[in-house]
Amino acid sequence: MSVLLAASRLIDSISQFMGKLSEYMVLFCCLISAGNAIVRYAFNYSSNGWLEIQWYLFAFVVMLGASHALRNNEHVRVDLIYGSVSDKAKIWIDIVGLIVFLLPACVYLTWLCWPFFALSYHQGEISGNAGGLIRWPVKLILVAGFALLSLQGVSELVKRIAALTGYLSIDTKYEKPLQ
Numbered sequence: 001m002s003v004l005l006a007a008s009r010l011i012d013s014i015s016q017f018m019g020k021l022s023e024y025m026v027l028f029c030c031l032i033s034a035g036n037a038i039v040r041y042a043f044n045y046s047s048n049g050w051l052e053i054q055w056y057l058f059a060f061v062v063m064l065g066a067s068h069a070l071r072n073n074e075h076v077r078v079d080l081i082y083g084s085v086s087d088k089a090k091i092w093i094d095i096v097g098l099i100v101f102l103l104p105a106c107v108y109l110t111w112l113c114w115p116f117f118a119l120s121y122h123q124g125e126i127s128g129n130a131g132g133l134i135r136w137p138v139k140l141i142l143v144a145g146f147a148l149l150s151l152q153g154v155s156e157l158v159k160r161i162a163a164l165t166g167y168l169s170i171d172t173k174y175e176k177p178l179q
Helices: 002-043 048-071 087-123 136-165
Strands: none
Touching: 002 048, 002 136, 048 136, 087 136
16 A cells, blocks of 8 residues: 555656646736737737647646646535545545546546647648647647646545455545535
8 A cells, every 4th residue: 555655646746747837827818918919019929839729738737737736635526425424434425436437537537638649740830820830749749738637537546445344544525615
């Protein structure tokens, strides 16, 4: 179990780094958006490349930040019974959710996205817009994002099993969003 927990800590650190990178990408996206608007209105000049880079950065933020959200237990959760059961039951709900829903979906989506990226890369796909960007980097982020989310799902599964067997204590507190 100690080897699995060490691997889990490594995956967690990668997700934490990607989450921090995603935070900076939000800043870059805002700066690019503001800069593009200023240049467009002040100098009557714009490029589709600036608009597309904002779209790319948004994809990077979502896909790379998803594993960070899962690691911090800030992901979307359907809370029908989760908030009213014991900690052990919450761990079991998490284990079933990870095994039945998250991991199969993420592995399948990683597998589906790979040929999508590979074809774009081999063809040297470029945006159809004037001044547009190459497309394969954003398609690679789909593969990387789902793969990273799969790894984080494995890490969460290891931590939940370790909690059930007494090797680890985890916080199962989940704050239901205000609606």
